[in-house]
Amino acid sequence: MTEMIRLTAAQMAEGMRAGEFTSTELVQAHLDRIAAVDGGDRGINAFLHVSGEEALATAAEVDKIRAAGGGGTEALHPLAGVPIAVKDLIVTVGQPTTAGSKMLEGWMSPYDATVIEKVRAAKLPILGKTNLDEFAMGSSTEHSAYGATRNPWDLDRIPGGSGGGSAAAVAAFEAPLALGTDTGGSIRQPGAVTGTVGTKPTYGSVSRYGAIAMASSLDQIGPVARTTEDAALLHELIAGHDPKDSTSLVDEVPAFAQAARRQDVTGLKIGVIRQLQGEGYQEGVLARFQESLDTLRAAGAEIVEVDCPSFEYALGAYYLIMPSEASSNLARYDGVRYGRRVLPTDAPLTIERVMGATRAAGFGEEVKRRIVLGTYALSAGYYDAYYGSAQKVRTLIQQDFDAAFEKADVLISPTSPTVAFPLGEKLDDPLAMYLNDVATIPANLAGIPGISVPGGLADDGAGGQLPVGIQFLAPAREDARVYHAGAALERLLAADAEPLWARAPELQTPAAQTAGE
Template structure:
């Protein structure tokens, strides 16, 4: 494996600017890595589509512009992967579903337009749980993604493809979407950094909606600074998104480079820990708290009692919105169409045949649950009550942030579990999101970074930082300090310790 692909996005950007490497060389190195480790029976399978020709063409254009002395964006020429829930011209967008197999969007998502404007070569589209419904990327219609730490374990979900691509050095950066933790939870179990921005801080225009009031696009990277750099590219107001905030995406990189928590109050959420949390996860969390305390932060415990009801409320609100959003996939307008084998050819029967063949079990499960929760006679009892709980969760956040600057918790209760271990137990799968869901319910920003390796299995654990709405910069300020201290404690970046990466490196060399 070439050492070039191991560098952070910020370091790669500096090498490109200094002309130590060309954008074409850099892009080709990552394409070679994808070819070497992503396919085959024991491959990572992070990508559903590889965008070779276009990525190299964009890289060549960057090199030509740089040679002419044009002023370019800092990340120009740095390759990136995009979750296959975000529409792109020139590449298929499947949402991990057979119902959209081979579909090409006629327009780019706003975030993709911004990547193109920054001249970042798009390496391809990454795997995900179908329509982002899952916590393991096992619900993809195109097969599961594997965790680069242990090829027999899950990479998290729904954005396991993006996290695994970054963790296995197939891409230095990626885009994900986070509805209940789908950027942060994969980050925790793959040893990468994942950020869910403030709701509305990054445009959702062009992201295929699962739950519109919860979905948020965000960055996936290997360092806090890299996430800040990408966040500033994709953030900011978008008139095409009615929920878009007017705030500019500025000050995030400066906050990541500031690296100072002295005098800050950091609140440990009492409800996000204890029973159900793996001992090694909690041990690494405790270590992180001590590091922050030694850096001058004040650590205090805060209680958010309604967080205990967040999981139940989420799994009423999210399926309800999903059942509405997925109604457009009807076999009539676009995507898959399956005709009934016999009987009258009505729209209703075509729709039924198409959805039966095109949707997977988890998608069907959530559509049924959401439709039931929205039905007459049950709306107030289920969906209406869940929205009331959501308001209580938002009030818990308000009360907590009146006392502290940021909140902190483990990102996920356990390290990565084995492929197939929870596939037939939806409730056990849903519990993986218990710590990440509250942020989506309230719209607050969250960041996950590696907190170390759990003693029991040597797999990465994650630590989650939460900040008030519109205060994303605080995440980067605290995250950068903690990241530096943790790396000093381990003697280097956590990804250097991934055993499966050594196996993948040998595979690359052999090929």
């Protein structure tokens, strides 16, 4: 494998500035990697669309500016020329945006999402669009209409969801950076099981304009990377107020990368959430979690326990609020305005029958399940009992967080209760699948920032070792705190061993073997 693609995004940027390689060479190396490991029966299947021509054109433009020297290079963004992948839930001009669904197969957006406008302005070559659970509904990226994505650490295991494509692409060295969306953990949970870093920003701090909505009060775009510093650099790029997003915060963008470079954790108060450990968590996950606590304590952090009793009801509240909002947002896919249209085979031809035929053919089983659940929760006679009660629980969860942050600067927990499970293991048990997000959901309900960083390896139950994620949470608007804590743990663990992302196994797919010959 070309060593160039094993660098961090920050190292790639520095290498280009130093003239060690060009953006064109860097992009081509990643395109070659995608061609080698992503396709075929045993390929990663991280990408639904690869935009090699566009990526190379952007890279050539960056190289031309650098070659000219002078004032032009000063105007370049620090990440200019570093390639990026984009979750296929974020609309992008010139590339299909499918949301992982047959409903939008081949659909081309007439406009760019705000985050894409910022990525293009900074001249990051866009490698393509990554796979996801259909309309971001899933915890394993097995619910994509275009096939499941595989975990690069074990091709028979899930890469997490719904943003498994972005996490797998970064873990497999197909891209150094990626954009994802996090509604209940869909950036952090894939990060945990693929050994990558994923951040869910404070709600409203990154524009959602152009992200296909599932649950509007929960969705948040965020960065996927191999290191905390890389995630912080990308976060700085995409954050900021957007008048096109009515929920966008007007705050100035903090120096996230500077926070990620802070070394000292002496006196940092870290709260261990009592409800997010114990029963249901694998032994190996808890062992790595305890080791992380011991490491932070030895470095001078103060570890305290916090109690968040309402977290017991977070999963139930989420799976009423999210499908309720999803059923409303997905009503627009009716076979009339845009997207797929299926005509009924028999008369009469009415709008109602066109809508029924289109939605039956265009939506997968998990999407239909959540639409039915959400529509029921919002129906007359049940609204107060279900949706209204769930919103009250949401308030209690926010109050629990407020009380916890009076005792601690950041909170810590395992990101996911288990390592990556085998493909297909939970497809027939939706409730078991939903439990994978038990530790990540509370942050979305409260709108606070969270990050998952690699915490080591644990037994996979079959004689192998798979990544474990450690989650840090902070009060709203205090995203810099999660970068400080996450980067500190990352450095402390790397003092004893190579960073986890650097230990990712080489892939032995048939295409990769052929490319290496």
